[in-house]
Amino acid sequence: MPSPHALALDELHGSLSDPVLDAMNFLNEVVGRFPQAISFAPGRPTEGDFEPEDLARHLHTYTSHLEETLGWSRDQVRTQLFQYGRTNGIIHELIARTVANDEGIEVPPEAVVVTTGCQEAMLLILRALFAAPEDTLLVSSPCYVGITGVARLLGIRVRPVPEGPAGPDPEAVSAAVRAAREAGERVRAFYVVPDFANPSGTSMSLPDRERLLRVAEEEDLLVLEDDPYGFFVRTGSARPTLKALDTGRRVVHLGSFAKTALPGARVGYVIADQEVIGPGGRRSLLADELSKIKSMTTVNTSAVSQAVIGGLLIESDCRLREANAGAIAYYRTNMDTLLDELERHFPAERRAELGISWNRPDGGFFAVVTVPFAADHKALELSARTYGVLWTPMSDFHLDGGGTHQLRLSCSAQSPESITEGMARLAAFITAQSTGTAA
Amino acid sequence: MPSPHALALDELHGSLSDPVLDAMNFLNEVVGRFPQAISFAPGRPTEGDFEPEDLARHLHTYTSHLEETLGWSRDQVRTQLFQYGRTNGIIHELIARTVANDEGIEVPPEAVVVTTGCQEAMLLILRALFAAPEDTLLVSSPCYVGITGVARLLGIRVRPVPEGPAGPDPEAVSAAVRAAREAGERVRAFYVVPDFANPSGTSMSLPDRERLLRVAEEEDLLVLEDDPYGFFVRTGSARPTLKALDTGRRVVHLGSFAKTALPGARVGYVIADQEVIGPGGRRSLLADELSKIKSMTTVNTSAVSQAVIGGLLIESDCRLREANAGAIAYYRTNMDTLLDELERHFPAERRAELGISWNRPDGGFFAVVTVPFAADHKALELSARTYGVLWTPMSDFHLDGGGTHQLRLSCSAQSPESITEGMARLAAFITAQSTGTAA
Incomplete structure (x- = not known):
């Protein structure tokens, strides 16, 4: 009986070793490891009032x-x-x-x-x-x-x-x-x-x-x-x-x-x-x-x-x-809540002091926060484990080495209450990292 | 206002000009043009006793x-x-x-x-x-x-x-x-x-x-x-x-x-x-x-x-x-019918005389008939128009120029009655082409 055949990854197509794929796998893996964390990572939509019987x-x-x-x-x-x-x-x-x-x-x-x-x-x-x-x-x-x-x-x-x-x-x-x-x-x-x-x-x-x-x-x-x-x-x-x-x-x-x-x-x-x-x-x-x-x-x-x-x-x-009127209102409320909470935790003077800023999207699921520290996979892991909050490093979306100090926040998969709680956790994480405070 | 942009096919990916794709398109087009023909072309399965309500x-x-x-x-x-x-x-x-x-x-x-x-x-x-x-x-x-x-x-x-x-x-x-x-x-x-x-x-x-x-x-x-x-x-x-x-x-x-x-x-x-x-x-x-x-x-x-x-x-x-017991029996009957009808229309002596032969698959949807004339797209068109029967040229499946005198017959999408009628038409077509008789 022959020994089981195995393949070498470096002989398979180069896309399988692409850093972007590795990054996505890492994200999925982190999300999976911290199921209790509040996640601003995935761009998945709300389930609204969907019921399985709707399919029939x-x-x-x-x-x-x-x-x-x-x-x-x-x-x-x-x-x-x-x-x-x-x-x-x-x-x-x-x-x-x-x-x-x-x-x-x-x-x-x-x-x-x-x-x-x-x-x-x-x-x-x-x-x-x-x-x-x-x-x-x-x-x-x-x-x-x-x-x-x-x-x-x-x-x-x-x-x-x-x-x-x-x-x-x-x-x-x-x-x-x-x-x-x-x-x-x-x-x-x-x-x-x-x-x-x-x-x-x-x-x-x-x-x-x-x-x-x-x-x-x-x-x-x-x-x-x-x-x-x-x-x-x-x-x-x-x-x-x-x-x-x-x-x-x-x-x-x-x-x-x-x-x-x-x-x-x-x-x-x-x-x-x-x-x-x-x-x-x-x-x-x-x-x-x-x-x-x-x-x-x-x-x-x-x-x-x-x-x-x-x-x-x-x-x-x-x-x-x-x-989609209901979904449109839902995402509007969510993004408003997310931006309001950012404002509440980091009012103008405080964010200037810490070197924090963010954009104010006219709609959609995603906003970007710029921070004074490296928002990398290590920071994400710390954020998940110690603060119970997940997000996505913007550097994973850059082809040219940018986004190293930016977080993508998605507001689509959480309720406003959960966004409020998640933003409190995120603010604690960002503040600690920005001021060098140990968690 | 700009004139509408158009693209040149020869600047698009080479697969779009591949002869195999052209062949498949031609087949679909012929099948579409002769909806009344009995078709031994597609490998589509029987619908059995499927009802839309089954999905629910x-x-x-x-x-x-x-x-x-x-x-x-x-x-x-x-x-x-x-x-x-x-x-x-x-x-x-x-x-x-x-x-x-x-x-x-x-x-x-x-x-x-x-x-x-x-x-x-x-x-x-x-x-x-x-x-x-x-x-x-x-x-x-x-x-x-x-x-x-x-x-x-x-x-x-x-x-x-x-x-x-x-x-x-x-x-x-x-x-x-x-x-x-x-x-x-x-x-x-x-x-x-x-x-x-x-x-x-x-x-x-x-x-x-x-x-x-x-x-x-x-x-x-x-x-x-x-x-x-x-x-x-x-x-x-x-x-x-x-x-x-x-x-x-x-x-x-x-x-x-x-x-x-x-x-x-x-x-x-x-x-x-x-x-x-x-x-x-x-x-x-x-x-x-x-x-x-x-x-x-x-x-x-x-x-x-x-x-x-x-x-x-x-x-x-x-x-x-x-x-799948019912489907297995269905395809068995269909293939048996197809092979029996070939035998009936072309008994041993007759097929030796004409130069016709076929294989006898142990199962599945497809059998191959070898004929003494070119079974090409032109022959298929004649078969469809004049004899009301469709099949697939085997040459479309060869990468190396073979199959020029072979037809693929699929038995999966017709009832036994329809196969019997279709084989009578096909036999007329094959006989006329093999003996040089005008249709």
């Missing part, structure tokens, strides 16, 4: 819609739910109607690819767009690890564009494209979360959105707009998405139902209404090209999951923003 | 299992279904129990990664194993396009190993490894469907399975065993899977519930119980390494889909083979 209702709503509204036969409904189906999804029309109602995004349903969460959408679009060794992806930095992770899997070069307090600066994007060109690279796309970014909480102004679209035109690149948090406005009113402003088909819009409906369904989508010109001038939609890749990643998005989300969209009359 | 029952079975058998609280159940969850899945224990009962595969539940269909399982394992430019994948040829498609997406070199009438020959695998080594390549893995292969219908004998495992040991490679059809035995009894015979942890087993439960759920799995040795001798399971990649492809497999499959497994007491 959503399914029934969807099948009734097929039978009663669309006049489908029982056999057709059965095949729709049971079989392999259309690669680009079965609820694309409902999604197209929803983004028209909620965002003013007007695209043909055929431009919508339904994906296994927004993560698969990133995988599809990066694989399609990046072909040659000189192709480069720009990302707003600090950056969501989902996009840099896919780039790592596919061996795609990434250049960070440092963002300012109001999100990415279009002129900096333009400068990065030129710098890449001088280095012999070709920038294919720029990835950005324009509303309440993960991890920084920043948002782009309307003029900056318009300037970014002009830069995309001038420099001949696509903008990959990721928009999971856009509904969750805290102050002011919602700004138009880049896709809603996109008259030149420069924007590929990545969407998710994880925050606005049901993370457990794993349904996201990508809107890719660009034309692709093939041999002999044959034209297709970029969405059609993405379907070729999807047939090699997951074949179909679960029909069961799509039926659940489809039912939920029908129940909300394809107006998901209105259906 | 399976969900309820699963949540009751959590609450009543495992004693979970309502809150825990809610979080399990609603939230982001364990990357490697939530029904891994049920799957481990099922493969132990059905296949005699004994692995810890932690070695099971639940995936978005078997397609994602292929993506994960290829990405993990293939790191260096010299790494090569061997595939049994003709080959399922799902695996070669993933290899294309990831830029992995593939070498075909031509199979014989009894599936791949272990000595040919060994020779291919040596040939690759002489060319400066390193073979990391060999992909094979040992039971009732798609597309050829061949199966490996027990001695060949044991020899293949010895070759894997001698040549230091992994065997990627894909087993979607193993239950569907027509003659003789089921043979042990390679994984059940694997005493040296040389086999990574790819599984699917698409044929044995519900394609629309998109739930598959990979069993990867190999140890991986990292820096400082730190040990992990290959399954744990795959989870790092999964976090960058789909994050989680839909919890809703997993709950549906979980409920179905619980209802069958984790004995899916027994639960």
Whole structure:
């Protein structure tokens, strides 16, 4: 009998030894080791008033819609739910109607690819767009690890564009494209979360959105707009998405139902209404090209999951923003509470004295606190063990060595009461670290 | 206002211009254009007695299992279904129990990664194993396009190993490894469907399975065993899977519930119980390494889909083979009918005269007919338009230019009556083409 075969990690793909993955594993492991700690770490949504029985209702709503509204036969409904189906999804029309109602995004349903969460959408679009060794992806930095992770899997070069307090600066994007060109690279796309970014909480102004679209035109690149948090406005009113402003088909819009409906369904989508010109001038939609890749990643998005989300969209009359009124209020209260508590624990004079500051996001799940000490994994472990509070080191989101003295706080997964208690613990931790007081 | 941006196909990733993808698109397009034709093309499973209402029952079975058998609280159940969850899945224990009962595969539940269909399982394992430019994948040829498609997406070199009438020959695998080594390549893995292969219908004998495992040991490679059809035995009894015979942890087993439960759920799995040795001798399971990649492809497999499959497994007491007794009988009858009708239309003397032959698979969905004319896309179109019958050109599954005079017939998606009628049409088509008779 042979001895059991073992593999060497350093002979497996390099992405498996990537420091970002190690960082994410460390975070998960710390969260798991301190279950009693109050956690401002995960960006997971509220469960609201979700009950498991809702799933059966959503399914029934969807099948009734097929039978009663669309006049489908029982056999057709059965095949729709049971079989392999259309690669680009079965609820694309409902999604197209929803983004028209909620965002003013007007695209043909055929431009919508339904994906296994927004993560698969990133995988599809990066694989399609990046072909040659000189192709480069720009990302707003600090950056969501989902996009840099896919780039790592596919061996795609990434250049960070440092963002300012109001999100990415279009002129900096333009400068990065030129710098890449001088280095012999070709920038294919720029990835950005324009509303309440993960991890920084920043948002782009309307003029900056318009300037970014002009830069995309001038420099001949696509903008990959990721928009999971856009509904969750805290102050002011919602700004138009880049896709809603996109008259030149420069924007590929990545969407998710994880925050606005049901993370457990794993349904996201990508809107890719660009034309692709093939041999002999044959034209297709970029969405059609993405379907070729999807047939090699997951074949179909679960029909069961799509039926659940489809039912939920029908129940909300394809107006998901209105259906999220409760969640919007919930996150607003949570972020207000978080910022108020920071203010209460660190009033102006005190924070100036200690060297502490934070941003005040207009919405979303995340805020960033800057501290006078290294907010690293060691500090996180101390915070968890001694103070019973968890957060995420911002340095884990930087590709260029930044964020070493910053914490990301997520307000999405705690009640206001729990936020208040957690912020008291965090204030004790930050104060002790900032003043050199032993815990 | 800028003119709408368009992209050039030849600047997108090469996989989008791959002839295999074009072939698949052509097939789908032909199937769509001739909806009245009897189709022996798709490998889709029977819908059996599936009803949409079953989904709600399976969900309820699963949540009751959590609450009543495992004693979970309502809150825990809610979080399990609603939230982001364990990357490697939530029904891994049920799957481990099922493969132990059905296949005699004994692995810890932690070695099971639940995936978005078997397609994602292929993506994960290829990405993990293939790191260096010299790494090569061997595939049994003709080959399922799902695996070669993933290899294309990831830029992995593939070498075909031509199979014989009894599936791949272990000595040919060994020779291919040596040939690759002489060319400066390193073979990391060999992909094979040992039971009732798609597309050829061949199966490996027990001695060949044991020899293949010895070759894997001698040549230091992994065997990627894909087993979607193993239950569907027509003659003789089921043979042990390679994984059940694997005493040296040389086999990574790819599984699917698409044929044995519900394609629309998109739930598959990979069993990867190999140890991986990292820096400082730190040990992990290959399954744990795959989870790092999964976090960058789909994050989680839909919890809703997993709950549906979980409920179905619980209802069958984790004995899916027994639960498939009806399906097994159905496919047996279908394949028998298909082979009987071929025999009836082309008795020995007639087929010798025309130059026609076919194999007699021991089970599964697929049989191959060899004809004296080119069974290409043009012939398929003629067959569909004039004779009302569809099939798949075997050349689409060959990487090395073979199969030009062969048709793949799938018996899975038609009733016996429909097979009888379809075979009459096919016989007319084949006869006319073989004798040069105008249609």
